[in-house]
Amino acid sequence: MATPVAFRVFESEALWYRRVWRGSVFSSFLNPVLYLLAMGLGLGTLVDANLPEGVEGVSYLTFLAPGLLAATAMQTGAGEGSWKIMAGIKWRKSYHAKLATPIGVRDLVFGLMLWAAFRVLLVSFVFAIVMVAFRVSPLWQSLLAIGPALLVGVAMAAATTSYTVRIKNDVNLAMYFRFVVIPMFLFSGVFFPITQLPEWLQPIAFITPLWHGVQMCRALVVGVEPVIAPWISIAYLTGWIVAGTALALAPFRRRLKP
Amino acid sequence: MTNLIEARGLTKTFGDFTAVDAIDFHVVEGESFGFLGPNGAGKTSTMRMIGAVSPISAGSLTVLGLDPMKDGPQLRSRLGVIPQEENLDLELTVTENLVMYGRYFDMSRSEIRARVDDLLEFSQLTEKRDDKVEALSGGMKRRLTIARGLINDPDLLILDEPTTGLDPQARHILWDRLYRLKQQGVTLLITTHYMDEAEQLCDRLVVMDKAQIVAEGSPSSLIEEHSPREVVELRFAVGVLEEVSEQLDGLAKRTEILADRALLYTDDAEQTIHEINEAGFEHEAVLVRRSSLEDVFLRLTGRSLVE
């Protein structure tokens, strides 16, 4: 039976990743630990001392951890959709090599998204285990929260990819991270409830894919009521994935098959 | 004999710019066919259309009986492509590069493994099989790219400037490998800047210049048709060439004045040299050689091929 073509792309990403996985698994483990230590426990002690009733009813560490899970997934997705894609097009030119074979542009993009999903899954899984180690939530709840994290990660990968294929050089990518990814990371309800934001900023937070992931992860981990119905967030994030992937196809074709 | 490639009025435009201008050619099974031309002639653009990685703008093109615009994946599964720009995976080993490429064609791992040893041997890389590609020399990388292009046992091998940038020794090794493929009956499509390469490897070729085909034939027939058999090259001291260029005119069938020397095309070099001596030119050196494709190119385009 023939291997689905997109999966062959996934496979080649995996083969390549084998070369670098040690370093990246270590950092995907170290990052959450450092953040949870510094922000969750360090900063959290201060927050908890001032808010006896807790942040949204729980300790700051418990409030922060599920948000960070979604944020880590988001950043992993952005990473998969940016420098790596640029390298495949411009520097390594590995996509040109693939497209000279039976692999087509659509297979390529689907395969890359499949791979991004796998990377997000890996990173989220590690994060979930760290959450258990920090006694934020029991194992099954932590594992459930991987679901929304995966959606956010792939949504970001797809959206970022559709941007990366449109730009000429990596200066734009640095700007993208500075003005889109980092602000999203800071102001989507990961570190504090978005009700703390000025009124006029709050709707912007609602638009970000990250906020939807955060509210779902938090609902699952903390056990609070979701702010809006999860199916709306799921549909919204799925929309980002579909739109991002679809919008990436034409510019990919234009650049790789002029 | 069947035509593996048939192009009629094949055209490629990028915006207002025409990179390939309505060219006609065909390639027969088992032959090795060359595209000879200077930078920007449109060789790569043509190869990419044949390789089904660039849509054709006008005209018709059939490759292996398939339409590259419609049957892209099916066609590409039967091609081997050695692109002008290197795109090996530098972080992976030689063997891994071959395995990965084989997987793109959905070959099973055992199928690939069975081929890898032969391909490594063929490309003289057996010793390097577990080395990272990063550490290979330019010639080795090029041979690996050819091995990679052969992984799926292609019906047609497209080589876009296989030896550009290699030193003479590496070039000769590569020519030898390509010659073997030709002996095995593989149909080769080769683009090159180099006349000697075309003469060595091609049964038939087209000369391309400024998006058009300006001549077609076997290397020897092209030389016969467009250039007398022999060339007398005369070198002069600086400044003298301008003075004597007019007097040189009638001496041979055709005369080309280059920056540093004059080329006299003739069917009888001995006679020509005799006449030159009679006329008493103060040349510094005389060289007699066979006419080559370089001379054909000069004749057809008025420019030398590699500046």
Ligand SMILES: Nc1ncnc2c1ncn2[C@@H]1O[C@H](COP(=O)(O)OP(=O)(O)OP(=O)(O)O)[C@@H](O)[C@H]1O
């Ligand atoms: N994607 C593109 N967009 C715009 N112009 C292009 C594109 N690709 C090629 N061209 C132009 O088409 C012309 C022919 O290019 P092509 O690469 O086919 O030439 P070539 O014969 O392969 O040259 P070389 O020997 O330098 O490789 C050039 O003028 C080039 O600038």
Ligand SMILES: [Mg+2]
């Ligand atoms: Mg070229």
